[in-house]
Amino acid sequence: MQKEHKKFYILGNWKMQVRGTTAQELLVKTATLVASENFSPHLHVSVFPPFTYLDRARYVLAESPAYLGAQNVSSEMSGALTGQISILDLQDLGVFYALLGHAEVRALLHETDAGVAKKAALCSDVGIVPVVCFGADVTKTPAQHAECILKMSEGVRKMILAYEPIGAIGTGVTPSLEHVVDVVEGAHELLDRYKIAGEVVYGGSVNAENIESFMSTSVDGVLVGGSSHTAKVWTDLMMRANKFMQR
Ligand code: PEP
Numbered sequence: 716m717q718k719e720h721k722k723f724y725i726l727g728n729w730k731m732q733v734r735g736t737t738a739q740e741l742l743v744k745t746a747t748l749v750a751s752e753n754f755s756p757h758l759h760v761s762v763f764p765p766f767t768y769l770d771r772a773r774y775v776l777a778e779s780p781a782y783l784g785a786q787n788v789s790s791e792m793s794g795a796l797t798g799q800i801s802i803l804d805l806q807d808l809g810v811f812y813a814l815l816g817h818a819e820v821r822a823l824l825h826e827t828d829a830g831v832a833k834k835a836a837l838c839s840d841v842g843i844v845p846v847v848c849f850g851a852d853v854t855k856t857p858a859q860h861a862e863c864i865l866k867m868s869e870g871v872r873k874m875i876l877a878y879e880p881i882g883a884i885g886t887g888v889t890p891s892l893e894h895v896v897d898v899v900e901g902a903h904e905l906l907d908r909y910k911i912a913g914e915v916v917y918g919g920s921v922n923a924e925n926i927e928s929f930m931s932t933s934v935d936g937v938l939v940g941g942s943s944h945t946a947k948v949w950t951d952l953m954m955r956a957n958k959f960m961q962r
Pocket residue numbers: 728730879883884885886887918919920921938939940941942
């Protein structure tokens with residue numbers, strides 16, 4: 716008899732690494748696999764392409780149960796903000812998630828917790844689910860991380876928190892499962908205490924070889940960077956996750 720599984724989230728962050736025929740192939744293969752008959756309904760797959768591919772992604776994924784995410788958004792709804800993308804534009808494009816506070820955005824574009832909080836509240840106002848990254852700064856204590864999470868979730872009714880320790884992003888090195896589970900469960904307690912509906916996922920060097928180890932814990936899902944950038948690697952990862960769900 717098959718085990719009962721809870722929903723498991725797989726979020727693919729393309730960063731600025733995917734374009735052209737690779738982008739098209741990734742979208743088509745994602746749509747096909749996720750819509751296939753034997754793909755588990757408990758796997759919740761989403762892709763986060765660059766802004767310029769959101770429109771195309773919307774069309775390719777339209778008939779599949781895969782979701783669309785954006786990699787960032789402006790902290791303002793509208794205005795004289797050359798080069799920025801409004802939450803209203805994301806809404807028009809059928810975007811379901813917005814990724815906020817990623818370590819790379821914090822480091823390169825000086826994103827702050829206060830900026831993330833403003834963006835998360837905007838998302839919440841228009842019904843887009845913020846995926847809020849935390850944990851990059853390893854000098855912070857667990858209590859300080861908790862404080863940051865709370866600051867970034869004010870006024871938010873529903874969110875995904877993504878624990879992404881900096882040393883694991885793009886390095887091939889993952890922390891111990893025990894550590895990940897500890898942080899994820901701590902973050903869940905906070906969400907429960909403040910009555911925010913949410914999931915807590917882990918991100919950092921997740922691949923087809925290690926995804927099952929995260930699936931066998933209380934972690935709600937994974938945020939995947941590098942292993943979501945080519946169709947073969949990404950579909951291998953999703954098929955491994957699907958195989959785990961069939962057990
Ligand atoms: C990320 O970009 O959020 C990430 C986790 O990257 P990678 O999977 O490549 O470590």
